Amino acid sequence: SSELTQDPAVSVALGQTVRITCQGDSLRTFYASWYQQKPGQAPILVIYGKNNRPSGIPDRFSGSSSGNTASLTITGTQAEDEADYYCNSRDSSGNHVVFGGGTKLTVL
């Protein structure tokens, strides 16, 4: 079982805003990172740290955190954003890594 908890599925209308959440004790000491994975592809990093986007990631992706909960927000969701999204962080010991179970985002 994952030590980070995500909703299994979320849907959003095209062009609207969606928030995907991730909960876990480790998020009190580590920022979560977020990954997008499309079918048949390797995951890619979309948000890391407080709210940082790697080069090439659109600015409609943003991150935030409060207490033990991290959130990934997509503003003006596009059809190409339909994918699985995973959060991760180091665990509370700092030696291991934990993943959330993933959220399947459907764009309607």
Next chain:
Amino acid sequence: QVQLVQSGTEVKKPGSSVKVSCKASGGTLSSHGVSWVRQAPGQGLEWMGGIIPIFGTTNYAQKFQGRVTITTDGSTSTAYMELSSLRSEDTAMYYCARDVDGMECTGGSCVNNYAMDVWGQGTTVTVSS
């Protein structure tokens, strides 16, 4: 920009071992950790373990302790993941990824951050008799 290039598809018998490689192209692995992550068909991402090449230190998920060995070869900037005593449940896609550890400080308050910023393309391992 560094890329991670993994070895090809593997088909193994139950009880055997598999060794997957992950070569850094356009850079080296020495200044970052490397993690191995697997994904069973239709399932989520699962961290198996990682290594810090500059120190040679490893950490493994408890689930894989005793069955997985992660190593690096600095001369070729290649990381390896060997999984032994294979069973059908080990059938999965195996990824390597570069670890980035850091800290962000705002107004005197600092928080740790961690990310896997570069991923290999994945290696399919099928375990079947």
